[in-house]
Amino acid sequence: MSNPARGKPAGGPPGKEPGKGRDAAEGPDDLSLVRRSQQGDLRAYDDLVRRYHERIYATVYHMTANHEDANDLAQETFIKAYQALRTFKGDASFYTWLYRIAVNKTINFLKQRRNKAAMSLNDLDFNAEHDPDLVAFVSDKTPRRDAALSELQEKLNSAMLKLSETHRLVVALHDVQGLSHEQIGEIMDCNVGTVRSRLFYARQQLQGLLADYLK
Amino acid sequence: MGSSSDDFTALRALLKVKRYEQPPPRYWDDLADGIHSRLRGPDGLRRKSLFSLLGFDFAFRPALFYGLGVACCCVALYAGMAMLVRQPAPAAPPMTASSTVNAFDPALPAESSAHLLISDAEATPVSSSTNPLMSTDGSSLPMNPYKVRAVPVNYQPKP
Numbered sequence: 001m002s003n004p005a006r007g008k009p010a011g012g013p014p015g016k017e018p019g020k021g022r023d024a025a026e027g028p029d030d031l032s033l034v035r036r037s038q039q040g041d042l043r044a045y046d047d048l049v050r051r052y053h054e055r056i057y058a059t060v061y062h063m064t065a066n067h068e069d070a071n072d073l074a075q076e077t078f079i080k081a082y083q084a085l086r087t088f089k090g091d092a093s094f095y096t097w098l099y100r101i102a103v104n105k106t107i108n109f110l111k112q113r114r115n116k117a118a119m120s121l122n123d124l125d126f127n128a129e130h131d132p133d134l135v136a137f138v139s140d141k142t143p144r145r146d147a148a149l150s151e152l153q154e155k156l157n158s159a160m161l162k163l164s165e166t167h168r169l170v171v172a173l174h175d176v177q178g179l180s181h182e183q184i185g186e187i188m189d190c191n192v193g194t195v196r197s198r199l200f201y202a203r204q205q206l207q208g209l210l211a212d213y214l215k
Numbered sequence: 216m217g218s219s220s221d222d223f224t225a226l227r228a229l230l231k232v233k234r235y236e237q238p239p240p241r242y243w244d245d246l247a248d249g250i251h252s253r254l255r256g257p258d259g260l261r262r263k264s265l266f267s268l269l270g271f272d273f274a275f276r277p278a279l280f281y282g283l284g285v286a287c288c289c290v291a292l293y294a295g296m297a298m299l300v301r302q303p304a305p306a307a308p309p310m311t312a313s314s315t316v317n318a319f320d321p322a323l324p325a326e327s328s329a330h331l332l333i334s335d336a337e338a339t340p341v342s343s344s345t346n347p348l349m350s351t352d353g354s355s356l357p358m359n360p361y362k363v364r365a366v367p368v369n370y371q372p373k374p
Contacts, residue, residue, distance in 0.1 A: 045254065214229065
């Protein structure tokens, strides 16, 4: 069971083009795996699951800020995608189609869960302490680096949860997972201008909510 | 977007924290195995019903089906009210053999049928009746000033 992204940030490598990254280069492309899955080849679908489960989980996790919810929703996304695989025509990429399922499921879940939000955050990877940007940022703000990182994580997630679902999604996909505006536009079924606008207002809101940590 | 408030460099640096949020060790294997086992269990084998294929999925359209349920209840309530309002007159009690007697039934004893006829006649004696007496030509009817006569329909007077 290969796990090429182990040890890397949960958001996935920024700028990595879905379906054409290292995972896809190692095996058959998405479309051939999808065609085999449509004919009932579960092993082909397993390959697709292993190719995308980290990114789908990360997206859901950044939206919910809850590990258990993200786990359930990621599993349900892949189950739903398998059940609906016959309807996949290949007009969009499999990755975009899968993302849409995950995003719709998550937004529906969040609407039902409204006012009952409870964070269950994942631990920070030890690599965070060695990220030069973060080190510079944290040492600028406080001398107590370890405490500050976990504190920042909690404040950041609390602020994210105060954004609307669409604004949170744009920030999670662009600033955390590194997707391009065009890819986000495909996933959210809107044009690039709308994505940029949402991103701008989401960042403004976050900046206001986290003003104490960004001085 | 060029003002200081629109400079998101610090925010983007802070957002990098989220990239390092990692689930517990071995979680990715567990997630893949969980999906794998669910796909080979009832979840994966379940086929979509015709109802779902038509797009009527309760999970995705709760509001639609809530409305549909309310509409069905309203229709049922209206139908019930309409039936109550247009309730027919109470039906006569079912006749039983013991409650009716055919006075002309030859099988009955003579005295029983005679009793019925006599008692019927006794109920409205002619001498005390206020009903007008009928005559065959209609001329002597006390309430018939226009001399109207009743004649059989197939009556053909001779020229």
